[in-house]
Amino acid sequence: MALTAIGVALKTYGLAWKAALPLLKFNGRLKEGWEQRTLADGEPAPADLWMQAASGGEAYLAWEVLRHLKPAGTQTLRVLVTTNTLQGYQTLLRAAEEINGRRAGLAVQPWYFPFDAPELMDRMVRRVRPKLAVILETEIWPGFLSACKAGNVRVLLANGRMTTKSLAGYMAWPDLFRALGPDRIMAVSETDGRRFGTLFGRERVRVMTNIKFDRMGDAGPMARKTNPLGDLIPDKDPFVIFGSVRKEEEHDVTRLAAGLMSARPALVLGLFPRHMHHLDLWRRAMDGAGLNWVLRSRLNGPARPGTVILWDTFGELVPAYGLAKAAFVGGSLAPLGGQNFLEPLTSGVTPVTGPHWKNFAWVGREIIDSGLAVEASGWQDALESLKKIVDNPPPRQEVAKAAKQYIRDRRGGAEAVAKQVADFLNKD
Template sequence: MRKLNPKKIPAISAAEKFAFLLYNMGWNLAIPLLRINSRIKDGFEQRILKKGLPGVDLWIQAASAGEAYLAWNFVKNLRFVPYLRILITSNTRQGIEILARAADDIMRSEKGKKIFISYFPFDKPAIMKKAVKEVRPKLMILLETEIWPGLMMALKKTGCRIVIINGRITLKSFNRYILWHSLFSRLSPDKIFAVSAPDAERFTLLFGKELVATMPNMKFDRLNSPLSDDENRDLNNLLPSNTPFIVLGSVRSEEEDQVQEIILHLLKRRPDIIIGLFPRHMHRIGTWEERLNHISATSVLRSKIDKTVSSGTVILWDVFGELGAAYGISTAAFVGGSLAPLGGQNFLEAVVSGVVPVVGPYWDNFAWIGDEIFEQGLVTSAANPINVIDMLEKNINKPEQRDKVRDSIGKYIKERQGGTEIVCSYVEKFLKEKNF
C-alpha cells in the first residue's frame, strides 16, 4: 500500500496535553471493567487489538445496528471503484452481525470489493495509534455521531482524510465538546455532511462553516431499498387467525417499569390479544422473563415456539432480525426508548410496514424526521404509559388501513431521499482523484 504523507498539526497546547492525559487515564481505568461488561465483552480481544487489523483503502465506523444498515447501503451504492479494500467496524454484536451479512451480500455481487469486519477498537490513544498504523486508511468515514479524539488524532498524524456522513450532534454532546473547542478544532474532519440545519449549525460552531454541508438523512433511502426487506420473515404461522397482535418494539432497560405496566393493563383490558415484546438489547431477556413471571403473565420465548401461540400470551423475542416482520403483521405497535429521556428508537420501521405506531414523549433522536409525520397522523405521541395503553387499545379496535398508511409514508419518504447518492458521489470523486 502507498505511504501517506502526514499532515502537519499545530503543536498541542499544555491544556490539550493534559486533556489527552486524563482521557488516556480514563481508558486505563475503564478497560479492565469493560472486559466484564455484558455488552462489551463480545469481541474484547479485537477491541484491545490482540488480533491485528487489515490494511485497507477505506475504513467505515458504524456504531451499532442502525449505522450498520446505513454502511451496508452506502457500500452497496459505491460505484465506479473497481478494486477497493474496506474495513467496517462496529461497537456492538448486533452491528457486527449485520455487517457480516452485508459483506457476504456485497462481495457475492461485486468481486472487486474486499470487505473486512471487526469490532471498533477502544479509543485509548495508544490503542488507536496502533490501529491506524495497522489499517493505514486513505479515507475514514464516520457515520452519524462518531467523534473519537484518540482515533481522529491518530488519523490526522497519518494524513488520512476524515469525513462525517449522515452527521448528527445533540445539544448535550455539543455542550460537552465545546468545552474543549480548541482541541476539537485541531481534530476537525475534512468534511461533514449534517442531516439537519440545527446539526449543521452545531458542527459549524465546533469545526468551522467551510467544512459543513447538509444532506437528506440516509435512513430515508434505506426504507425503500431491498435492505428494508432483510427482516421480511413469515411470522403468520405463530399467531391464530384474527387475533390482535401488539408489538412493543425496541424497549430499553430504563423504561422497563413503564412497559411492564403497559403489558399488565393491556392483558387485563384485552385478554384476547398476543403481545410481541422486543427488548432493545438481548441481555435483558432474562430480566424480562423474571418480570413477566412476577406479574403472572403467560409468556414464551420466540426461539422455543413450535406451535401456534394462544391468546393472552406474551412472546418474548430472543431472536434477532424479526422486528420489521413483526411490525408487518401487527395490529398496533409501541416503539420504545421513548418513555424515558433516551431519545427514542426508530419508529419509521413500523410506519413503513403499514401500522401507525405509538411513541412516548421522548423521541428527539428522530427529530430529523420532522413534525409533519405526527401532523399527518402517521405516528402518535403519548405523554405517559396510561396514554400509551389507551392509544394502543384504540388502534386495536380501529386499525388504520395498511395500504393507506404505506402510501402516505411512501410519499413522505420519497420527498426526503437522496442522501446516499450525495455522499457516494463525494467519496467516488475523492477515490478517483487518488487513483484507486
C-alpha cells in the same frame, strides 16, 4: 488552546491508554479481535479509504455506502472498514464478501478498530496511508483524529448525530476538538448540524438524509398464510402489540396494558420486552395488575381472548406486527429516546408512541403531522389512541403504501456520502 497545550492533552490521553490497556484485556467483549485492536499481529494492507463503523448498526450503514461507491477509471479502490464490536465485524465480513464478489473495482478489507492510544493510531495511519477517513455517525476519537491530521488524511464524518449530552462532554475540551475536527460533517438533521457546528464550526457542516432510509426495503405486510405466527393469533380477535418496552417505563406500560384489557377484554396483547433479561419484571407487573398472561414459548395453540402474551423468544416482533390491529412502541413513555416505530408502519400498522422519541427524530416530525404515526402525551393519551385504532383500524395495505412512499421520498443518503467521498478522493 495553544498548540503546546494540545500536545500536552494528547500525551496525557496516551498515558491514560497505556495504563488502561493491561486492564482491558480482561474485558470479555474486547478479547475478540485483540490482536487487531492492539496491532499485535501486524497491520492491515494499505487503503485509499478508511471507513469506521462503531458497531452493528453503523456497519450496515457502511455496507450501504460501499454499494454506492464507484471507483474512478480502471484503478481498484481499496477500502479498509473497521468496527469496535464482534457484531459489527461479522456484518463487515458479509459486506466485504458481497462487494468483493461483484468485482466492480472495490477491494474491501474488514478489521477491528484499534484502541485509540495515539501511538497505535499513528502506527495504523502510517501503515494504511489512506487519502480519506470516513466516520459514520458519532465516532470522535482524539487519537484517531490526531493521527489523521499528522498524516494529512482528510476526515469526513457522515450520517452524523450529536446529542446534547455528548456535546456537553466534548465541550470540556472545545479547542482540542476544534483543532482535530473533521474536514466535513454531514449531519442527519438541522438540530444535529447545529450541535456539530457548536463544536467544530458551522462552516464544516452540511445536512444530509439519513442512510437508514436507504436500508429500508420495499417489503410490505406479511400475508397471514405465510406468517409464522398465524396459528397463534386468531384472526377474529383484535391483536395489539406493545413493542420493545423498557423497564424504566414499567409502571406506565402496566397501567396502559391494564386499561386496554379492561376497555377491550376480547383482545390479545403481545408484550415484547426490549431486554429479555427483564422478563421477570414484566411477569411480576402483569401479576400485580391482575392480568392473565402466558409465555410465548409455552403457547402451542391460538391465544385466548383476554390474554397477555409475554414474548420470551427472539426475532418475532416484525411477523407479529404483520398480524396486529394496533401497536404501542416502547422506550417512549420515559425519557429513553424511543424505539423503531417504522417497523409497524411498514407492516401496515399505525404506531402509537409516547412523547420521548428523540433517538428517531431523524425520521422527521412530518410522520406525526401526516397522521402516519400517533404521538401520545402519556399513557392515558396512548390508551385512548389505541382504543380508537383497535375499533377502526386503517386499511393495512393503505398504511403500508403511505409508509413506503414516506421512506422512498427520504432515500439518497448513501449516494450523497458516496459522492462526497468521490469529491475528496478526486481532489489533488
